Each structure stands twice: as structure tokens, then as C-alpha cells.
Amino acid sequence: MTTLTPVLTRFWDEPQSWTLETYLRYDGYQALGTAFETEPADLVEQVKSSGLRGRGGAGFPTGLKWSFLPKPDGGPRYLVVNADESEPGTCKDIPLMMAAPHLLVEGAIITSFAIGCNHAFIYLRGEVVHVYRRLMNAVQEAYDAGHLGKNIHGTGFDLDVTVHAGAGAYECGEETALLDSLEGRRGQPRLKPPFPAVEGLYARPTVVNNVESIASVPSIVGNGADWFAGMGTEKSQGFGIFSLSGHVTRPGQYEAPLGITLRELVDMAGGIREGHQLKFWTPGGSSTPIFTDEHWDVPLDFESVAAAGSMLGTRALQIFDETVSVVHAVARWTDFYAHESCGKCTPCREGTFWLKQIMTRLEEGQGTQDDVDKLLDICDNILGRAFCALGDGATSPVTSAIQYFREEFELGMHTPWWEAYPPERSALFPVANKETVSA
Structure with missing residues (x-):
């Protein structure tokens, strides 16, 4: 396809x-x-x-x-x-x-x-x-x-x-x-x-x-x-707009039948940026559990993505290569959910606040021995207990990132993300050097 x-x-x-x-x-x-x-x-x-x-x-x-x-x-x-x-x-x-x-x-x-x-x-x-x-x-x-x-x-x-x-x-x-x-x-x-x-x-x-x-x-x-x-799969019929962003050669909107794979879409988008390889990606936006390079060929339809452990969501495919800190990316998403929580229910209001505090510690290399398990415990107390899906969505990137990249979270106990993953390596547009600026 x-x-x-x-x-x-x-x-x-x-x-x-x-x-x-x-x-x-x-x-x-x-x-x-x-x-x-x-x-x-x-x-x-x-x-x-x-x-x-x-x-x-x-x-x-x-x-x-x-x-x-x-x-x-x-x-x-x-x-x-x-x-x-x-x-x-x-x-x-x-x-x-x-x-x-x-x-x-x-x-x-x-x-x-x-x-x-x-x-x-x-x-x-x-x-x-x-x-x-x-x-x-x-x-x-x-x-x-x-x-x-x-x-x-x-x-x-x-x-x-x-x-x-x-x-x-x-x-x-x-x-x-x-x-x-x-x-x-x-x-x-x-x-x-x-x-x-x-x-x-x-x-x-x-x-x-x-x-x-x-x-x-x-x-x-x-x-x-x-x-x-006649398009799509047996249970996920029709077409949809797939939004590719991040570390692909040609990011943009790709309208394709449901059931197409990330590999096929990225090929049409010119591949991962030159000299790099896929590390992790979201199949449906930041509120869906992340996937890794082992999920290249998962059909992007509702049933297949769910069977693989995530959600098709809005088909927002954010692509991250090996230069990106998973902890830093998840922390940015967590900041968003903590900020956007309406505050109506306690699990989401308090839970996203504490997720943010712990993620910030791990980002800055100041985490404690118990922080990773504490994140999972907080997520467990939010999931299924919030008034709406915002709380559940806030837990998805955290729990899935720990599932696939626990060692990076443990690295946050002593090493800031910017030392382990210098941000200039992941920049889509190179920062001008001093000579260029002065010229």
C-alpha cells in the first residue's frame, strides 16, 4: 500500500x-x-x-x-x-x-x-x-x-x-x-x-x-x-490525513488509506533525515503511547495500532531520531498536560502536577532512586480515575517511554539531558556559527 x-x-x-x-x-x-x-x-x-x-x-x-x-x-x-x-x-x-x-x-x-x-x-x-x-x-x-x-x-x-x-x-x-x-x-x-x-x-x-x-x-x-x-482495512475503512513532523526529510500532510505503515509513509517523505535513524515516534499525537523502531511495519489502523499497544488517535506521527532525549521530550509533553488540566478532578489536577515535578528533576539530572517507580505509581493512580481522557492521555507517554527507555530515565538521576543528548544535534535547522553571525 x-x-x-x-x-x-x-x-x-x-x-x-x-x-x-x-x-x-x-x-x-x-x-x-x-x-x-x-x-x-x-x-x-x-x-x-x-x-x-x-x-x-x-x-x-x-x-x-x-x-x-x-x-x-x-x-x-x-x-x-x-x-x-x-x-x-x-x-x-x-x-x-x-x-x-x-x-x-x-x-x-x-x-x-x-x-x-x-x-x-x-x-x-x-x-x-x-x-x-x-x-x-x-x-x-x-x-x-x-x-x-x-x-x-x-x-x-x-x-x-x-x-x-x-x-x-x-x-x-x-x-x-x-x-x-x-x-x-x-x-x-x-x-x-x-x-x-x-x-x-x-x-x-x-x-x-x-x-x-x-x-x-x-x-x-x-x-x-x-x-x-473500498479503501483502508476491513474494520478501519477509508482514508485519512497522516501528519508527519520531526526528523523526516519532507514533513507534511500525507493523505492515505488507513492501514498504511510508517515505513511506507516515511519512504514517501524522503526517509529519516540523512545520517540518522529512527528512535521513537507517536502514532496519534502526544497523548498516545510511543512506538519505537520495532514498530516500523505496524498497519496504521485502529485495530492494529491498539494490538501493538498504542492508539491511532489523530494520526499525528511525530518522528524522533537517535539524537533526541526521550526524557526531555516526555517532560515537554507533561508540562503541556499539567498546564492544560482544567482542575475539575483530583487525579488529573494533582497527578499531572507531580508528574511534572519528577520529570523536571530527571531532566536536570537531579532524580532520586525512587523517581522512576514513583512516576509509574502516579500514572497508575491517574489512569482510569480521571473525569475525562486528559488524565489518561498524560500518562501514556510517560509509561510507554519508561517501558522502552527505562535506562534513560535512570540516567536522569545523575546526568542532565543536555549533556547526554546535546540539543544542537537534534536541531532541524543548524544554528549559525559565530563567524556567520558576525559576517
Whole structure:
């Protein structure tokens, strides 16, 4: 499996890929016409049979999630697109919205029609102001073209789309924290049940889906469920965007069928940077257990990655070669989770704080004999006991790194990371020497 499948990314290289004019040249909004000629229940079944699974990390079947909505009772129901992408290493939704926002808008219209929603929301991470402006412009273009508003194309279907900029909390990537934030409250997770499908936004039935999940809907409706299901593996069907970053020759977004391997992707990316070799990598972002060079050929689908001891997550492949200190890398991720913990539950609030203290000691070569086991004990007390998945995600890099590189953690009892792994060796761009600077 060495062939890319440019569907979401096929016109990203166009000079003005984000405009409605460009999108129409690539069959934009044709799937919308097909959807309006289809019964909403049949659209749900079509997405079900395509095998599309949530592209935000959990991998829950998208069509099945739509079908969980209760029968209409005359009140409103909502679609909320989770565009709060913010995990270290994860970088697929932002470029997708930047390069092809109309894919998301058309997907949101089709999804809303399928579930009986008349008001959809796109919850975007607030720091990405450039993407916010581009999304707002795309939504306005869709209104001007008659794809949004009242009685869309004479179908009798009404839909408004609101683009909402969050305040920059990683925790709002959790769907119920996102809903609380969207309602104007502090972004903290809710107790489940009730699930959003029953009581979501404003206590009404709500579907919450990732950007890539919704953006995949037009191609499924336009080409058919069998077309989509014909790619990928038996249980992980379709294609996805794999984000390669770090020590590869050509980092970037690679859209390929699920089930492709890291070896195949890295080969297409020009290999590990010259003169170096793979040491460790993340299959799905910083919250997934790390893999090593022994996992080159693990198929990147939900089942295979889980069987190998990690999670496919958001397919954020961070690649690290032998010049990188595992302790330093994990410590940076731990700092992030300690900072982003919302503080609602004790295991995560206190646990990430203490993980950070110990990781900092080990980084600086001031660790104690008990620190490594203490890290594992703290992780054990967080895992499965936190209110949401943030706590579990914070433990994953720590426990997996100790599993594969315990000797490096023990080295932190007497040697700072910068002595064992000088940072200039891992730098992607060489630091200019004094002669160059003075010249």
C-alpha cells in the first residue's frame, strides 16, 4: 500500500484553494444536491455502511453516532463541529480548514440535513485567527450562493452555521467541555450519561464530530459508501490525513488509506533525515503511547495500532531520531498536560502536577532512586480515575517511554539531558556559527 489518496487534499496546491470558485471547479457542492434528493434516514445509513469512523481520535463510527439521536420531538437539535485541534503533534484539521474550508461547510450542511439540524456550530481554537477569518469568509460565500439560510435551493430546509472561536483551552477538545464553553460557561467536562446525543448543547440532542469526519461526508455522498469502504482495512475503512513532523526529510500532510505503515509513509517523505535513524515516534499525537523502531511495519489502523499497544488517535506521527532525549521530550509533553488540566478532578489536577515535578528533576539530572517507580505509581493512580481522557492521555507517554527507555530515565538521576543528548544535534535547522553571525 504505497499510493496516496488525495481526496480532502486534492486541490490544496491551487493558488486560491480556499475560495468558492476553486471549490466549484473541483465538483464542490455537487454532493449537496445529491443529498437533498436523498431521504435523511438513508443518508445516515449511507455513512454507516461506508465505515467512516471518527477522525478526531476515538474512532467511533460516525453514522452510528448520528443514529443515536432520539426521534424528533418538535424541538431543535444541533450539529457541533469540534475544530479545537490543539494537541502537540496534531496538525491536520487546521491546514484542512485553511486550504479547503468549503469541504467542511458542505459536510456540515449535508450532516445537518441528515440529522434534522437547523443550526450548526463550528467551534474553532481561538488562537488560529487566520483560520477563523477564512472559515467566516467561506460561510459567508455559502450564504451568498444560497447553500445556507432559509429554504436552501427550494428544498424547504433551513440552516444557519455559526463559527465560534474558543478561548484556547485544550480541555475544550473534550466534547462536553466544548459544549459548556459554547454555552458561555467554563470549559470543563460534564458527567456522562446523559450523552450529547440525548442532552448536548442547550440540553438538546446534539451530534459532535471532528473536522475531518465532517469534511469526509461530501465525498461519501458523492461517490458512494462502497467507494469509501473500498479503501483502508476491513474494520478501519477509508482514508485519512497522516501528519508527519520531526526528523523526516519532507514533513507534511500525507493523505492515505488507513492501514498504511510508517515505513511506507516515511519512504514517501524522503526517509529519516540523512545520517540518522529512527528512535521513537507517536502514532496519534502526544497523548498516545510511543512506538519505537520495532514498530516500523505496524498497519496504521485502529485495530492494529491498539494490538501493538498504542492508539491511532489523530494520526499525528511525530518522528524522533537517535539524537533526541526521550526524557526531555516526555517532560515537554507533561508540562503541556499539567498546564492544560482544567482542575475539575483530583487525579488529573494533582497527578499531572507531580508528574511534572519528577520529570523536571530527571531532566536536570537531579532524580532520586525512587523517581522512576514513583512516576509509574502516579500514572497508575491517574489512569482510569480521571473525569475525562486528559488524565489518561498524560500518562501514556510517560509509561510507554519508561517501558522502552527505562535506562534513560535512570540516567536522569545523575546526568542532565543536555549533556547526554546535546540539543544542537537534534536541531532541524543548524544554528549559525559565530563567524556567520558576525559576517
